[in-house]
Amino acid sequence: MNTSPLSATEVAGFQAHVYRYFSLHGRSLPWRFSSNPWHIFVSEIMLQQTQVSRVAEKYPPFIEAFPTPQALAQSPFPQVLALWNGLGYNRRARFLHSAAQQIHTLHHDSVPSTTSDLMALSGIGAATAAAIRAYAFNLPEIFIETNIRAVYIYHFFPQNDAVDDCQLLPYLRQTLDKTAPARWYNALMDYGVLLKRTLKNPAKRSKHHSIQSTFAGSDRELRGKVIRILLQKDKQPKDELIKAITDDPARGERIIQSLIKDKILSSEAEILFLSTG
DNA sequence: CTCCTGCTCA
DNA sequence: TGAGCGGGAG
Numbered sequence: 001m002n003t004s005p006l007s008a009t010e011v012a013g014f015q016a017h018v019y020r021y022f023s024l025h026g027r028s029l030p031w032r033f034s035s036n037p038w039h040i041f042v043s044e045i046m047l048q049q050t051q052v053s054r055v056a057e058k059y060p061p062f063i064e065a066f067p068t069p070q071a072l073a074q075s076p077f078p079q080v081l082a083l084w085n086g087l088g089y090n091r092r093a094r095f096l097h098s099a100a101q102q103i104h105t106l107h108h109d110s111v112p113s114t115t116s117d118l119m120a121l122s123g124i125g126a127a128t129a130a131a132i133r134a135y136a137f138n139l140p141e142i143f144i145e146t147n148i149r150a151v152y153i154y155h156f157f158p159q160n161d162a163v164d165d166c167q168l169l170p171y172l173r174q175t176l177d178k179t180a181p182a183r184w185y186n187a188l189m190d191y192g193v194l195l196k197r198t199l200k201n202p203a204k205r206s207k208h209h210s211i212q213s214t215f216a217g218s219d220r221e222l223r224g225k226v227i228r229i230l231l232q233k234d235k236q237p238k239d240e241l242i243k244a245i246t247d248d249p250a251r252g253e254r255i256i257q258s259l260i261k262d263k264i265l266s267s268e269a270e271i272l273f274l275s276t277g
Numbered sequence: 278c279t280c281c282t283g284c285t286c287a
Numbered sequence: 288t289g290a291g292c293g294g295g296a297g
Contacts, residue, residue: 047282054281054295088281088293095284125284145282189282201280212280213291220292227293262285262292 006174014175022187030059037111037136039063044128045096058087069109072100077277091262095123113137134185140178146203147192154195154202162207222255235273
């Protein structure tokens with residue numbers, strides 16, 4: 001097991017390389033100006049599988065509306081969804097709403113800092129928990145996401161294909177700037193964005209890379225349409241709503257049921273409305 | 278066409 | 288382990 005693949009000189013050189021780019025071209029993003037763990041928590045949920053440019057637009061009004069876990073926890077879900085709409089993966093709004101209620105009731109409105117407490121919250125997996133610990137609490141965590149993959153695959157596995165995250169971990173552990181984890185990950189991800197923009201996405205050589213199914217004509221396109229309709233209409237008879245999104249009643253029914261299963265929709269006597277939370 | 282600071286559930 | 292989940296910029 002090669003736990004320390006790099007020399008001290010190589011580590012210092014790599015860190016300097018990443019920080020040099022960061023100091024010249026680092027992005028100034030809304031959530032980076034905050035040290036409020038809740039605000040950083042919200043940004044991490046929004047950023048799951050979602051471009052920074054999109055989150056940068058939606059984040060400020062969302063934080064203004066829900067500045068504390070309590071504010072979000074006590075708001076009706078449709079109001080949350082209204083400010084979330086456009087970010088995509090709307091069930092994350094449900095997860096975030098639930099997480100806020102958990103933080104409010106279980107942790108007295110302060111975002112927990114332990115990995116187990118974070119992962120017990122809705123919508124928080126290993127990667128997001130570690131990212132929150134690094135960004136909100138400046139703890140020396142190790143986590144991998146697509147930009148980080150691009151950096152480490154490009155620098156340390158230039159010839160390899162189907163690189164497993166396990167192979168990257170020793171390099172991440174050794175190169176992590178433990179004196180400033182939050183700043184380090186900011187620098188790392190900004191540098192990764194550069195590599196992906198200029199080098200045809202080195203992260204494609206990750207074992208964990210997968211092609212997404214097309215969005216046009218997909219079920220999740222129709223799910224999004226349902227939500228936008230109900231944000232306008234308040235409530236709708238089920239059969240009318242199904243007809244509004246598709247000519248295939250069975251498919252429409254399946255879409256509705258999946259939204260109910262995700263607790264985004266509720267129904268009473270064939271009337272559909274956004275779940276109230 | 279691609280993929281985006283992943284997670285949940287089967 | 289894999290399928291499913293938004294929506295749009297490039």
